[in-house]
Amino acid sequence: MKIDFYQMAISEPHSQCPDFLAALASDEKLRLVQQQQIAEEDAMLALFDSTPAPSQTHLDAIAAISSDPEKKSWSINNYLAIAASVLVGVLSLNFIDFNQEQHNQHLANHTLNHTSHGHSYAGVTDTHPSLSRVNLQLASYGARIDDVDALLWNKDCDYEGITSAHLVYQDQSAKINVYVVPDSYQFSEVEKVFSDERYQGTIKKVNNNYLVIVGPKGHDLAPISERIDNELHWNI
Amino acid sequence: MNKESSKKQKYESLVKLYHGDLFRYAYWLTHDKQVTEDLVQETFLRAWRALEQLADINAAKSWLITILRRENARRFERKQLTLVDIDDCVVLDEDNDIEAGIENKVLARALNMLSNEYKEPLMLQVVMGFSGDEIAKQLGLNKNTVMTRLFRAKKQMAILMASED
Numbered sequence: 407m408k409i410d411f412y413q414m415a416i417s418e419p420h421s422q423c424p425d426f427l428a429a430l431a432s433d434e435k436l437r438l439v440q441q442q443q444i445a446e447e448d449a450m451l452a453l454f455d456s457t458p459a460p461s462q463t464h465l466d467a468i469a470a471i472s473s474d475p476e477k478k479s480w481s482i483n484n485y486l487a488i489a490a491s492v493l494v495g496v497l498s499l500n501f502i503d504f505n506q507e508q509h510n511q512h513l514a515n516h517t518l519n520h521t522s523h524g525h526s527y528a529g530v531t532d533t534h535p536s537l538s539r540v541n542l543q544l545a546s547y548g549a550r551i552d553d554v555d556a557l558l559w560n561k562d563c564d565y566e567g568i569t570s571a572h573l574v575y576q577d578q579s580a581k582i583n584v585y586v587v588p589d590s591y592q593f594s595e596v597e598k599v600f601s602d603e604r605y606q607g608t609i610k611k612v613n614n615n616y617l618v619i620v621g622p623k624g625h626d627l628a629p630i631s632e633r634i635d636n637e638l639h640w641n642i
Numbered sequence: 643m644n645k646e647s648s649k650k651q652k653y654e655s656l657v658k659l660y661h662g663d664l665f666r667y668a669y670w671l672t673h674d675k676q677v678t679e680d681l682v683q684e685t686f687l688r689a690w691r692a693l694e695q696l697a698d699i700n701a702a703k704s705w706l707i708t709i710l711r712r713e714n715a716r717r718f719e720r721k722q723l724t725l726v727d728i729d730d731c732v733v734l735d736e737d738n739d740i741e742a743g744i745e746n747k748v749l750a751r752a753l754n755m756l757s758n759e760y761k762e763p764l765m766l767q768v769v770m771g772f773s774g775d776e777i778a779k780q781l782g783l784n785k786n787t788v789m790t791r792l793f794r795a796k797k798q799m800a801i802l803m804a805s806e807d
Contacts, residue, residue, distance in 0.1 A: 417792040418767075418774050443796070450768050453749045457669045460661075464679040468657055471683075471690050472650045526662025 415440040419447070459527035462564065509567030513593040513609060514600035517618045520565045520572070521583045521605050529558040529574030529581045540573070544638075547571055547586045547615055552637045556630075577621070577630040584634060585618040613640045652699070653690050660706055661686075667707070667769050670753070671714055671762075681717065685710040704780055707770060711780075752802035760795035763788055 411429040414421055419440045430437050510516040521528075537554045543562055544550055549571075551557075558581065559574040571586040589611065596616065600607055607620035608627060619634065621627050664685060669678040688709050689696075696705055753761065766772045766780060774792070778785040 413789070413793050416796050417789045421774070446796070446800075447768050450749060450753070450764075453753070454666045454670060454765075454769050457666045458675050460665055460679060460682075461675075464683060467683055468661060468686050469654075471687055472653045522658050526665065 411436055412439060416443050419443040455530050457527075459530075465523065509591055511592075511594040513587065513595065513616060513618065514597045514607065516566050516568060516593075517583070517585050517587075517607060517609075517620050518600070518602050518605055520563065520570075520585065521607075521620045523565065524563075524572065524574075524583070528561070528572065528583065529576075533558045535560045543571055544586070547588065548613060549586060549615070549638055549640050552639070556633065575630055575634075577625070580622050580625045582625075582627070582630050583620040585616075585620070587616045587618060589614050589616060615640075649693055652696075653686075653693060655699075656689065656702055656706065657686065660703055663703070663770055664706055664710055667765055668710060668714070670765055670769070673754075677717070681710065681713055684713050688713070703770060704772075704776060707766070707780060748803055749799075752799050755802055756795055756798060760791050760798060763791050764795040764799075767792060 411426055411433070414423070414426050415430075415436055416439065430440060510519070535554065535557065537551070540554055540557065540560050541550045543560055556575050556577065557573060558576050559572075561572050563570055563572040568587060568591055570588075573584040573586075575582040575584060593616075596609055596611075598609055600609070601623060604623055605620050606623050606625075606627070607618060608631065610617045617634070617638075619627055619631055621630070661682070664682050665678060668681045668685075669675065672678050672681060685706060689706060692709075696702060753764075756764070763777050763781065766777045767774075772780065774785050774788050777783075777792075778788045781788065783791075
């Protein structure tokens, strides 16, 4: 009978079968096998997390399915062709004064959506950017940073019609998303403190930008906010 | 809320909750980012079209995986046999997109050496978090077979990884 539990410790170490849990409680060797297996699966999970990030075109296509599903049966190549045509069209119309009604008007909701959207890859792949790379990105927002020790990831994002600098910091065990959003986007609502069922955040107006910090619900954002305040310089 | 906007909201929550897992699962099935993107996109398109059939939102993960596995199988049905030069083949662990450490490379190599009958239940368990019963249902196998395959998969992984040391 005991041998079955040893097999179970390997094949299904998270099993909640009462007999297995009782066996674990009374057999230290079995517990060690189970813990070793769990550690191996955690390592495997980290491997799966190194999957390349999906392209923005793919994410946009997935998001647009509920608006216009027929278009989405096309492959990415069709989208690239369309994108090229649109680009030509936009370039030829560059004197038209587009207003920005297309972007999400609610800054807190936008950053919550953006954080959920990037959950599977932001701060997971392509990590630990160099200081010069981050400062090159921040320069267009009139900012620079002193230190990238706690910085996991950075990207210029175009999400929900809003271009922003997206940085991910490691703060203890939590990943903290930081967005620098130009205030030239006219938001109808900007809440200083906000949250949903998974995340919470703060918004601060700095020079011509909004600095938005979003972390897991319940995580104390004060220390990382203070760190960012100290390390991020404006008006360069 | 009207029917259409309720459907849209349901779809958006599915994307939010499961896109990452489906993408990872598909990538490790196909080893190709472009194919993965097409496969996941097709999965969500079919999910959107058939969303009314999803009566229980708690069953969404299994439902999406079923669609994705079916789509992947279709890919092989459609696939024409083409001959390529061996030098053109890219081995997964040499993919520039995966900036993993040596340990990850060893793990990836071991995982890719597993046959599909062992690799798939292992991925369903580790990536998707399915229980033995759920994997059995998903793969149309009995639970004992799944448990045996998981056990052997993990033993093989351990042997393959030890041989890399």
